[in-house]
Amino acid sequence: MKTKKILLLTFLFFHVFCILLTNLLGVYPFREKLELRKASENTLAVLEKVTDCFSTEVKGLSQWYASLVGITGYGFFSPDPPYSYTIYFKLENEEQGVSIQDPPIFSKEGKSRMTSAFNQFKEVENEDVKNLMAQSMVTRMHEVNPSYSKIDLMTMFYIVPSMQEYRQGERPYFAPRETYEFIIDPNP
């Protein structure tokens, strides 16, 4: 019984260690992108020193284990919630003109998941992978709408003004970011 209890407590220690290490490390990518409070930068610098004490192998093991059981799942809203990012398709042909469409998703849950996909697309840094992803999305749009000869994938931010700016009359607006243009070969 005593051995069992010691083993269980060891498991708990390992478990807590992995969750702490992974999730405290998880805040670092935000540092470069967002404006943090001065006090936060100092706190993070201390934490960074603590996490630097662990070898890459320990960090790797901890991240692998935490990916199973210990991701907090709250990262999207921390430290500051980002602007909404979305993708639209501009479909064109001579007879039907221009049509702006959403991805072909039907369920509410599917739409929530599509939002995650857009945000993940935004985060992809490798341009080749991003181009492949855009091509895949446009191919699917073409399968759903075969009569169109040109399909553009447009990414944009939905900028929400601050409360003060809103009171002064500013309103939310779409800010175009990237456009991927595809001309469909009529005789593939």
Added chain:
Amino acid sequence: MKTSFFKSVDQFFFKVDNNLNLAFFRIGTALIAMFILISQYPDLLEIYGQYGYLRADIVELPLLSFQPRLSWMTDFLAGHGFSEFMSLKVVFGLYLSFLFLLGIGIFPTLTALLCLFLQISFMNSGQYYIYGVDYFILAGLFYCILFPVGRQLSLNILGKARKKESMIFFTRVLQIHLCLVYFISGFDKGLGYDWWNGEAIWTTMMGLNFKSVDVSFLADYPFIPKAIGWSVLLIEIGYPFFIFWKKTKYVWLSITILMHVGIGIFLGLYYFAAMMIVFNMAAFGGELLKRSFGKGKTLNLIKSIGIKFFIRRTESDKNASIWI
């Protein structure tokens, strides 16, 4: 002194408990995972299909060869004459069946293991589409494998005289997990400016993706989002301290659950909210669950429903004879 310290550690982690909360955790996790799965069904091919919106070969590009994915199963079934949609439906049906078995408590450890494998496969094959709730389902299934979740409210124990009690250790793991989740989340939020000045609440609720209610009037009352932002920080950072203190335990549990109800209503993240409520109730609402569904109470409830049903039937029979 030393002995009393070890005694209190022993008491804190290893006292015997009826663990009804773990059964609630098992049922809650299985039910929510089932709802999430069913709600995705109309878009199964678009999200997880080989030729979906994001093609499987692109999605699976960063996966290592040993990481489970849906194409392992769909390719196998395709070799036996199944179409892609049909084989996805088979995997979907299998996952749903295992979740159902887990929910009713048939071989809970084995079914949780199979569910975990399928959950990882779905997450890997739809890795661009996952969000917070998927990680909590994953953690929930992982705990269902390790914890004695099948000792109460389970068909697995029907007809067998099995021990219902076990150590409270497993509940403690859940509690510590939640404390870490909330504390780290609150800590992360506190690093920036937006949760302190209310802009986080404003931006999120006015954003395109989570806009389910028009809250533009909040711009004229900035103290409301500011107060909500500060409350969220207080609830999350204060969680590990106030939830373990007897006097504030139920107050903190209630406001945390209310916060998740708010997230469900205003951001439309119903499943995420439900899963967090299940985690909270299982970790800290054990006493409440015992009072509601404890020894004999479920049976009494079923009996009383049975009696009411019987009375209603006899009354309707009487009415029927009058009308005839």
